[in-house]
Amino acid sequence: MTDTVDLDAGTVFIGGGGPGHALPQVLLLKYANRHGLVAGATGTGKTVTLQTLAESFSQAGVPVFMADVKGDLAGLAKPGDPGGKLHDAFRKRADTIGLALDYQAFPVTFWDIWGERGHPVRTTPAEMGPLLLSRLLGLSDVQEGVMNIAFRVADEQGLALLDLKDLQSMLVWVGQNAKELSLQYGNVSTASVGAIQRALMVLENEGGDRLFGEPALELADIMRLDASGKGMVNILSAERLMNAPRLYATFLLWLMSELFEQLPEVGDPDKPRIAFFFDEAHLLFDDAPPALVDKIEQVARLIRSKGVSLWFISQNPADLPDAVLGQLGNRVQHALRAFTAKDQKALRLAAQNYRPNPDFDIAEAIQSVGTGEAVTSFLEAKGVPGLAQRTLIRPPSAQLGPITDAERAAINAASPMALKYGRALDRESAAEILAARAGAAAADRAGAGGSGADADLWRMDRDHARGRRYEPGRRVPSDPAPRARRSGSDSIAVTFGKSLARQLGSKTGQALVRGVLGSLFRGR
Structure with missing residues (x-):
């Protein structure tokens, strides 16, 4: 067993330890807003890395927003189980890398576009x-x-x-x-x-x-701290959302653009104001027009000064445009499999994205690292890329895997967001105003001897605006008077x-x- 890692404030412990591995590997919070990448084939440990990063940011007082595409990340709301089947493996790894394993839960808010597994997002x-x-x-x-x-x-x-x-x-x-x-x-x-x-x-x-x-999501509600100072971990339920990949990508792009437009410039803060994780990041760029990709690249570069840390999670770095990839200074590369010539080319390109380490061949390491192990590189002092290192990723402190529906429902019911977003609002807006205009115009025409066809057109406009099927023959006098335009509040x-x-x-x-x-x- 190694000595327990003793880290300075302002750092996040990623892992390390063991033969052929560096000890320790840390993320400097003041460079976390230079963004990051977590990549690797299916089953190589990306989800665990994603969870440990979220835990570390939360522990440091940084709110997190992340999509849960498999339902696995909900376990962040519960402490890990010392009697669980993974405990022995986690304890062994913790001893190897010099980590004092401390199981704990983190403050979690669940969100869901459909409002079924979390608070509605609108x-x-x-x-x-x-x-x-x-x-x-x-x-x-x-x-x-x-x-x-x-x-x-x-x-x-x-x-x-x-x-x-x-x-x-x-x-x-x-x-x-x-x-x-x-x-x-x-x-x-x-x-x-x-x-x-x-x-x-x-x-x-x-x-x-x-x-x-409405009510539309307010950024302040995903940038909260709990009473102990931990950053809120906002988890978007995406199991169903992944069946509509265009909707998923569009929502995440909208949220990133809101952060960019609303947050003030803060330069390079000591730690990010929020960490934002794009899982299945390739969906952001599939079929996207070049102009949109250019703007995403510009935001990835400029949002740094807003204090936002962006992390892209994908199976292969090649899934991301080079312009975006070039903005990602902190990298965790899990194993890539090279079964075909195309795979081998992708492997070589992935290795070229790292600062060479004379102690090992990076391409060979990327192909041979085991589950829970990765090739990592994090920005060092003055933002200089660190040497590539083979790293054992630290085990999570929270439960690894889903929670029960009853546990999720209890967390949702206890959240202050339930009262704010639980009920939809339908205020006077374009549909009602256009219906009122059509009604006023029809009334004017009727007063001037307008035709029955004009009245029918008015009713069609009005019924469509109210989401109601138009019924020919409905008498105009029986229709309610157009709602007057509101005043005051x-x-x-x-x-x-x-x-x-x-x-x-x-x-x-x-x-x-x-x-x-x-x-x-x-x-x-």
Whole structure:
């Protein structure tokens, strides 16, 4: 057994120890905002590394946000079991690397876009913006242009896009006024509007409409500390979400863009303000347009000064664009298997990403390290990359693996987030305002001897905006009067609330900078 590791403050113990291994390997918290990579084939220990990193950040008072794609990370909410089947192996490894194994639980908040296994996570179409929405829906360039027009007109006319119903109603209005809008904004094809509406219908049928609505997620609620000073570990339930990979990637990109746009510049803090983990990171870049990849790379570079630590987790470093890979200064490379010529080439490229160590061949080490072992390199003083080292990763302090549904439900019920996000809000926004306008116009036409067809058109607009099937023949007098536009605390300005507060610049600027990575479009 080695002596117990004695670390300075401001460091995170990763592992080390044993024959042929360095002791210790540490992550300097003041360089954690230079981002990181955890890579390796399936079954080589990436999940354990991910959990130990989350534990270490939390212990240091750094909040964490991570996606749980297999349900394994929920165990962070419970201490490890000294009587469990993995205890002997963990104890042996802890003795080898000089770690005083201390089982403990960590503060956890569970989130779920569908609101089934955690608190609902919502945003609004206004906050997500046309670029990310277009990617989420798989729109063509022409269709994306129509989406941008819809957002621009909504800005200019004070129509809050707070949920999917608002966006659908806005697109109906754009289609009905395509001729007039084309003169000012360029061609608006009703065929493109129809294609967007079909894509929104597919998204709605898949349950993706749960993502849009209020109350929208506030960043402060994922950047909390508990009473003991530990950082909150926010776990997004992603088992079901992984069946909709485009939705998964779009949500994580939106959250990263919100962090970038809202957090103030802090330079190089002593420790990150939040650590953000992208599991299955290749999904962020699959089928992404080059312009979006460029913006992700810029954010990875610039968000450092906001005090945000980004970690990308994937099977192979080649899954990430070179421009993004070049921003990742801290690296944990688990085993890669090289069964084909293509695999061997990827292995050699992965080895070239490390500072050479004269004591061993990096490519051979990457291929031969066992489960729970990795080739690591962390930034040293002045941000210099450290030598590649063979490292035994420290065992986790919390339970490794899932918790029961009853335990999860108890944690959710005790969380203060349950009261804040448990119930959806449906405030007056674009759908209701457009319905009221249609009603007022129909009433004016009726007073001037308008046709029954005009009244039918009004009812169709209104019923669509309210999410109700239109019933021909329903009498106009029996319809409720259009709701008056609210005033005071329920004014349209307040209805926008947080949505408009997050937008930047003038109305013209908003259409350009809204959404993912938008601040970069302002000539940064």
